[in-house]
Structures are given as structure tokens and as C-alpha cells.
Amino acid sequence: MDTAAGGSASALPPPSGSTGTGAEAKEDGERGGKPVMVVLIGPPGSGKSTFAEAVLDGSAAGRPWVRVCQDTIGKNKAGTKMQCLKAVADALKEGKSVIVDRCNLEREQRADFVKLGDTLHAGVHALALELPAKVCISRAVSRTGHEGNLQGGTAALVVNRMLQKKETPFLTEGFSRIMFCNDDTDVKKAIELYSALGPLDSLPSGVFGQKRQGPIQVGIMKFLKKADASSVEKSNGPKLKLSERKPGQENPLPKQEKVESGSCSMEAKKELNEKIENEEGAKESGSYDIGYCTLAFPSISTADFQFDLDRASDIIVDTVADCLQKFDNIRLVLVDLSKKSRILSLVKDKAAKKSIDSSKFFTFVGDITQLRSKGSLQCNVIANAANWRLKPGGGGVNAAIFNAAGEALQHATKECADTLRPGNSVVVPVPLTSPLRQQEAVTHNDQPVSVKSASGDSKMKREGGHESERMKKHKLIQPILTKQQHECTGSSAPNYRGNSVGSSDAPNQATKADNKKSGVVTSKSWGTWAQSLYELAMHPDKYKNSDSILEVSDEFVVLKDLYPKAKKHVLVISRTNGLDSLADVKKEHLPLLRKMHSAGVKWAQKFLEEDMSLEFRLGYHSVPSMRQLHLHIVSQDFDSASLKNKKHWNSFTTSFFRDSVDIIEEIEQHGAATTNSDDKVLAMELRCHRCKSAHPNIPKLKSHITNCKSSFPSHLLEKNRLVSSSTEHMDCT
DNA sequence: GTTCTAGAAC
DNA sequence: GTTCTAGAAC
Structure with a gap:
């Protein structure tokens, strides 16, 4: 294990075990001697406190560390972000290094800390605890005596919600160094690295340990099935087979969730708890919606194509009903830009007539590429056509998605859908670098391949x-x-x-x-x-x-x-x-x-x-x-x-x-x-x-x-x- | 505006 | 391999 002990910044190799090359590192790292702010990024159960406590305990190199934990900052009770910021500022001014122990999953949540660190001339590091959701949930659920009292079934719900909003940290946010920990071994290495950081040492800038996300070549149904299975597996409570669940035992569905993911504030937790309590049987069954998948799909182009809207809406509603029957932990959303959309109102009416659970399928007016930022609707999968129209001039939804997701998605799509035949679909993980992922937390793009112009080749x-x-x-x-x-x-x-x-x-x-x-x-x-x-x-x-x-x-x-x-x-x-x-x-x-x-x-x-x-x-x-x-x-x-x-x-x-x-x-x-x-x-x-x-x-x-x-x-x-x-x-x- | 052509797309 | 596009040259 390489530590920074006595090493100059530029001479320091990236930590061993790092999958990153550190290639993005600035030529010379930051100067030694200045305080460091380590912004932890991870959901409950990801080991933030473990890291913070271990560094504080094991800091043999003599660097003064302060842990600022939002769960305990208010007289050993959960406090506010402002309190945390003040504590961080105080510590940095005293020349101490700080570990910001709060979730910080969203860019906005951590931005103030980054800014503060920058103002006070600290080295601003991110430590992203990217442990599998399953692990975090499992730990958060089973832990006892948690400082923020986030444990048990509530924790599963909170973690799951938070993970949906997770935004991968980037150097452009203002971090001089980002280190990703993908498992406990990585966390251990990070602990050793920071514990051994002497008062005059610094760590090289750049990104270390980031996992490269590969394409998943499965159809959307397989994807949903997968989500379905993992949700049961992840659930710590009694496992109900999804198909066997009774309506009353279904998961609460957030309409407009207000979870302060950065801080796990008590208000948010209380609110969630209330929701769960109100949900008959949910707590008892332990069937929290872990692995919940929300798929938003765009309306058909009613202005341009002369579809029979009545027939089209029948097909949409039938397909939705069929899908919801097969998969329990999914939510489907039909999105169109205008309130006046006729297809939207037709579908809405027909869905109501068919008694489709309005929390599992609903229509939504807004831009499908800005559901979260503009519409407060968290969707992790959006569907669209994956043909030649996914390009800037592709028109309509295609152009919008291309613009929002950038070229990275186009490349990822090509990789995944290269040999796909019309009528099929493929799930394309939205690349980590894509703004659609960073800003909207869309993780997957389901792309049914539309049948191309079938107008014969005779001409x-x-x-x-x-x-x-x-x-x-x-x-x-x-x-x-x-x-x-x-x-x-x-x-x-x-x-x-x-x-x-x-x-x-x-x-x-x-x-x-x-x-x-x-x-x-x-x-x-x-x-x-x-x-x-x-x-x-x-x-x-x-x-x-x-x-x-x-x-x-x-x-x-x-x-x-x-x-x-x-x-x-x-x-x-x-x-x-x-x-x-x-x-x-x-x-x-x-x-x-x-x-x-x-x-x-x-x-x-x-x-x-x-x-x-x-x-x-x-x-x-x-x-x-x-x-x-x-x-x-x-x-x-x-x-x-x-x-x-x-x-x-x-x-x-x-x-x-x-x-x-x-x-x-x-x-x-x-x-x-x-x-x-x-x-x-x-x-x-x-x-x-x-x-x-x-x-x-x-x-x-x-x-x-x-x-x-x-x-x-x-x-x-x-x-x-x-x-x-x-x-x-x-x-x- | 068209022609020509390299190279992308199929 | 052929088809198609897009950019340079005119």
C-alpha cells in the first residue's frame, strides 16, 4: 500500500488496487501542508462512519482530523447542513483536516462544501463509497444503535430512494481528487491512505478507482425481471413472492418524494416513516421497494404521425396492464410535453376505466429528459427508439434525448444494439459521463428498435x-x-x-x-x-x-x-x-x-x-x-x-x-x-x-x-x- | 447550385 | 462488397 508518508505529491503513485490510472491527475498535485477536506459520498450503510472513525483513530501520521457528522452535530442528534458547514469552516480555519460525514449523494448537496473548501484553500477530495446497493441496504437495515437512528426497514427505503438520486462525483465539481471505493477492500485501502497522511503530505490529484460500467445486453423485460428478483433477494424482511402479493401489501409509491439525500434529515425520515406506517401491511411484510424501477416512455408523435389515437391508447393501456401484472416492483409513466396531449388524456381515462393502479402507472406532462430536475419525478429508465433517429437532427424525443444524454449514450447504444432486430429492445446503461445520468439520475435507456420504413425497395x-x-x-x-x-x-x-x-x-x-x-x-x-x-x-x-x-x-x-x-x-x-x-x-x-x-x-x-x-x-x-x-x-x-x-x-x-x-x-x-x-x-x-x-x-x-x-x-x-x-x-x- | 470522392454506414 | 452521405471544389 502506497501512502503519502514523506512522498511528494508528484512522485506519489496512485493507490494500489486502483483501477484508475490517475491519468486525469493534474501534473503536480496540490501542495502539502494545507488541510484536506474529504467529502464522503455514499448512502447509509456504505461505511462512511467506519471510514471517518478509523481515520481519526488510526491517524498515526499526526495530521489533525475532525469528523463532521450531520447525524450527530446537533448535540449528538441530527443537525442541519448549515451546522455542518460551520463546523467544517471552523476546523479548516484552525488548519485541521476534515471528513465530511454525510451522504452527499447529489451534486447540489456537496457543492457548498466544495466551495467552502476551495475558499479556505483546503485540498478538496471526494471519497465515493460505491459499495453495492445490496450491501448498503443490508447493513443499514440490520445495524442497531445507529447515530441517526436510521436502521431497520426504514433504512432500506431511505437507502433505496437515495441511491436513485445518486450523482457520480466529477473533478469538474471542484474536487482535486476523487477516489472510488467499490468494496470493503477499497475502503480499507482508503482508510490506510488517509490515516497515514502526514501533516505535510498531499495526495495526487485525479480520479482513482472508478469502475467502468459495461453494457448490459438484456432486453427490458429481462431487466425488469432482474430488478424484480434482486429486490426480493435484497429485502431483509419476510420474502413475499411478488406474484403472490396482495394489493394491500404493495409498496408505497412516491408521487413527489422529498428526501434530503445529503443529510438523511430527521424530517425526511419522519416523513418516510409516516408514509410507511400509513401503508397497510408494508412494514410487517418487510416488502420495501428495493430495486424499484420506474420506466418513463414518451408519447407517440401525435402531431406528425397520423395514428389512430383511440387504437393507440388501447394498445398502450393493454400493454401497461399486462406489464404491471407480470412485474410488481415497477412503475410506468407515459410522458408527453403538452397538457393538451390527446393521447395522454385518452390513456389516462382508459387506464382509470381499467382500474389500473394509478400509483403504478400514470401520465406525466413534461420533458422526458428533465423529469427529475423540472418535474420532480425520479425515473431510472427512459424508453425511446434506438434507430437512426438517435442523433441531433433526429427530431422530437430522439433529438431531445440525444441532446440531454450526449454522444456517450449514442456510442453505448451502438455497442449494445448493434445487431438488434426491429421489434426487440435493449437496455443501455446511461454512461456515467452522460449529463442525463448526472443531472436526471437516469441509469438506463430502454431502446425498442422501431421497424424502419417498410416502404419496399422496389423503387x-x-x-x-x-x-x-x-x-x-x-x-x-x-x-x-x-x-x-x-x-x-x-x-x-x-x-x-x-x-x-x-x-x-x-x-x-x-x-x-x-x-x-x-x-x-x-x-x-x-x-x-x-x-x-x-x-x-x-x-x-x-x-x-x-x-x-x-x-x-x-x-x-x-x-x-x-x-x-x-x-x-x-x-x-x-x-x-x-x-x-x-x-x-x-x-x-x-x-x-x-x-x-x-x-x-x-x-x-x-x-x-x-x-x-x-x-x-x-x-x-x-x-x-x-x-x-x-x-x-x-x-x-x-x-x-x-x-x-x-x-x-x-x-x-x-x-x-x-x-x-x-x-x-x-x-x-x-x-x-x-x-x-x-x-x-x-x-x-x-x-x-x-x-x-x-x-x-x-x-x-x-x-x-x-x-x-x-x-x-x-x-x-x-x-x-x-x-x-x-x-x-x-x-x- | 452541381460534381466528385473519401469514408462512413450498411 | 455496395450504398449513402457530407464536405471540398468549382
Whole structure:
């Protein structure tokens, strides 16, 4: 055993038996000679007092130690945290080292001590007593004559509650050293280490002895069974087989537990005791809810998917009832963000009708990633889909969980669910480093793997069969505006890349400098490739022979998009010099916008004469890639080989696409258009523009949209945002 | 805007 | 192995 006796901080190796490498240790440890504050972190029964007493007794090295114990600080009775803080401050000021003997399981509980130690220039250490819950509970239950009178059945309940709130200590909290003790041997080593710490010695900084938590590859049912079994095993009282329990013997279920885990205050204990006493038979049976598992699961995405809520709620309630029947020591919570959630109220009503124990299953309004911090609801397992949607752009609950849990969970999930098939689930331990674990005490994430888009691969195969795709590419990148070339390529549009045939004055080089020349100051500079529409708008006559140009007026040019993103996709390009994008649009441009809109509607109607199944949207990109204000008229089939990537899709189907009618209205009312310049929307997950289902990639999305028959989201059906054969003509001029 | 391509994902 | 994405270059 290495002790610090006579050793300099930097030369001191980590304690033997430590699984940590001490790699995180600061280069040089803290200076010797200053007092140390050891903040003990552990539930009742974890051996805090044993440690404190042993160090005080065995401190052969001569370092003066003071034990500050909340259970005894009030004239040998339990005191307050304030009293403890004062005692710690007094001791440190006297140059004594202090052992803070209280539970300190939550970060908030220990923060004041850390701060105090820091202020008084003490070395602030954490000693995390991470003994198995079973051991702590067993000891706490069976001990007698405990200082805080926490023993017997009450202790089991208290320990269990506390452990749910446990937050692993981190150096970032302000500790210079954290030592984890995972069993009695570790505790013994810690005792030896601190007992042998001489007045001038110091210990190296860093984290020592932390256990690495491995993934548990079991399904949620197995997990629950496991919790179930261990709870019986842990219980010290008469063991009731869970399935045999009578309703009256069930465990008390906390609605909003108020347990001061740091101090095991007498008030909290009293409150708990009362609860237990009120619970008929609970104390006698000894069936405390050790190993209690609360699983929160998110509501289905009712806004986006058009589920039959009535059926869905039936399924939820049936499944919950089935689950509760099988497992006794679990609690299930359906969570949704809004009070108005219809699925929530349906489920609530149906659960009540089915007489499901409302303490074992209830609905909850709140953010599933902040149940504890914002909702005072302690859940140790949350369920969500574990597919490709668990990523920042994954949308909804997935994105929320990803954001809350960080990448560590994603990695852990991948490790666990790598080969999982749809329809199964896996329990993923939330990594210790994850904020979801640290702040919300969520220890596990149950991830049912949703069945991925089942919309057949036939379309994919067909697309894959397009051998000419590669050829097309080659054709498209060639200059294409001569008659000869038209015939060769079958293409007939101005070339967006600026290789305009017959244009010797290279107007496609127009850039920000040109803008300035024309007296227009815009913040954006345009690449050479982005000049084609500008060039066309300024000199449409040069391209008048192109089949792509449908109409030219003084105010606008109507052009077939060279890379149409749908069966029909045309642009109405303004001819006003200096009007590059929506950002430049002002009230004075309203007549132009209306004319452009009308032209767009006219062309949409023309296309509808050929194919009345088409539906069109007219709108602008919030931030266009190409210079010169242009209105897109795009059919909503999005059936085009040119629609190739996420950006293409999202630029036409998210808030990035601003409907012309809305822009006109905004300019009318505010004189300017609000544009969503946030690039994040373009990186969002791929969702069907009709039914809003999410899809993992473009090919799968495309095969879905060819078959999706859902109606459009309601807001698109308003204000003539969609132009179809059934749309009544609306004249914007 | 597109093309090309490395490398990730499958 | 093939498919798909994302970033650089234009």
C-alpha cells in the first residue's frame, strides 16, 4: 500500500488496487501542508462512519482530523447542513483536516462544501463509497444503535430512494481528487491512505478507482425481471413472492418524494416513516421497494404521425396492464410535453376505466429528459427508439434525448444494439459521463428498435437500375446552350455553372463588387456559380431560344429549373437588379411579388391541365444558393432524379421554404420578410412532407413518398398555399 | 447550385 | 462488397 508518508505529491503513485490510472491527475498535485477536506459520498450503510472513525483513530501520521457528522452535530442528534458547514469552516480555519460525514449523494448537496473548501484553500477530495446497493441496504437495515437512528426497514427505503438520486462525483465539481471505493477492500485501502497522511503530505490529484460500467445486453423485460428478483433477494424482511402479493401489501409509491439525500434529515425520515406506517401491511411484510424501477416512455408523435389515437391508447393501456401484472416492483409513466396531449388524456381515462393502479402507472406532462430536475419525478429508465433517429437532427424525443444524454449514450447504444432486430429492445446503461445520468439520475435507456420504413425497395431497385444516371451527369456538366448541344444532350437550359454560350463579356463573374457598382449593398457575396440566374434575368434575350425559358416579361423570367426537384419545377425570376434574395425584399417590391406569384399560379394551372393529379407549392428559399430573387413553383410529387440529398429535400419541405402567400402577407404587414437563415433546418432528419414520417436516407424517403397517400399537413391546406386542380384561383395582384 | 470522392454506414 | 452521405471544389 502506497501512502503519502514523506512522498511528494508528484512522485506519489496512485493507490494500489486502483483501477484508475490517475491519468486525469493534474501534473503536480496540490501542495502539502494545507488541510484536506474529504467529502464522503455514499448512502447509509456504505461505511462512511467506519471510514471517518478509523481515520481519526488510526491517524498515526499526526495530521489533525475532525469528523463532521450531520447525524450527530446537533448535540449528538441530527443537525442541519448549515451546522455542518460551520463546523467544517471552523476546523479548516484552525488548519485541521476534515471528513465530511454525510451522504452527499447529489451534486447540489456537496457543492457548498466544495466551495467552502476551495475558499479556505483546503485540498478538496471526494471519497465515493460505491459499495453495492445490496450491501448498503443490508447493513443499514440490520445495524442497531445507529447515530441517526436510521436502521431497520426504514433504512432500506431511505437507502433505496437515495441511491436513485445518486450523482457520480466529477473533478469538474471542484474536487482535486476523487477516489472510488467499490468494496470493503477499497475502503480499507482508503482508510490506510488517509490515516497515514502526514501533516505535510498531499495526495495526487485525479480520479482513482472508478469502475467502468459495461453494457448490459438484456432486453427490458429481462431487466425488469432482474430488478424484480434482486429486490426480493435484497429485502431483509419476510420474502413475499411478488406474484403472490396482495394489493394491500404493495409498496408505497412516491408521487413527489422529498428526501434530503445529503443529510438523511430527521424530517425526511419522519416523513418516510409516516408514509410507511400509513401503508397497510408494508412494514410487517418487510416488502420495501428495493430495486424499484420506474420506466418513463414518451408519447407517440401525435402531431406528425397520423395514428389512430383511440387504437393507440388501447394498445398502450393493454400493454401497461399486462406489464404491471407480470412485474410488481415497477412503475410506468407515459410522458408527453403538452397538457393538451390527446393521447395522454385518452390513456389516462382508459387506464382509470381499467382500474389500473394509478400509483403504478400514470401520465406525466413534461420533458422526458428533465423529469427529475423540472418535474420532480425520479425515473431510472427512459424508453425511446434506438434507430437512426438517435442523433441531433433526429427530431422530437430522439433529438431531445440525444441532446440531454450526449454522444456517450449514442456510442453505448451502438455497442449494445448493434445487431438488434426491429421489434426487440435493449437496455443501455446511461454512461456515467452522460449529463442525463448526472443531472436526471437516469441509469438506463430502454431502446425498442422501431421497424424502419417498410416502404419496399422496389423503387430503389428501379432507381439503381438507371444506368444512364452517370451518363447524365457527364452531359449536364457540359456547356449546353448551343442548338447542336441541345440535340446531343437533350438538355435545354441556361447553364447554372456560368458557362453561358455566346456571352463574351463574362457577366457571370458578377460578384459583390458588381452589387456595389450598382449601388446595392448586400451582405452576401455570391460565387461565380451562383450568378446564372442573375445573368439570365439581366439578359434574357441572349437565351430566348432556349426551350427552358417559358416566359419573359419586363419584370420577370419564367424558367424551367435545370435540375428540377419534381415532375414540374419552374422558377419565376425577378428582373430587378439588386434584388438578390428575400432579405432584400421591401414594401416597394410588393407589386413585383404579386406579379411573380400570379405568373407562378398561371404556370401551375397550365401544368395542371396536362396532369390534374399534380399539386404545387409556390415559395422562396429563405437563403437561396443562387443570386437574383426567384420564386419556386414545384409540384409536390418530388419525383425527380435531381433531388439527391437532404439539403434538397429540406429546402422544399421545411420552414426553409417560405410560401409566397406568406411572404406577401409579411411584407404587407411588416415591410420585411422573416427568413429562417438557420442552416439547422437543412440538416434536419428526412420527413415525409405529407405524413411527416421520418426516414433514414434519401432513397428510402423517395420510395416512401411515391406511395404516401396521406393528406398534407393542415397548414398547407390553408390560404391557398397549395395549388391543385381543386384550388380556386386566387388573384394576388 | 452541381460534381466528385473519401469514408462512413450498411 | 455496395450504398449513402457530407464536405471540398468549382
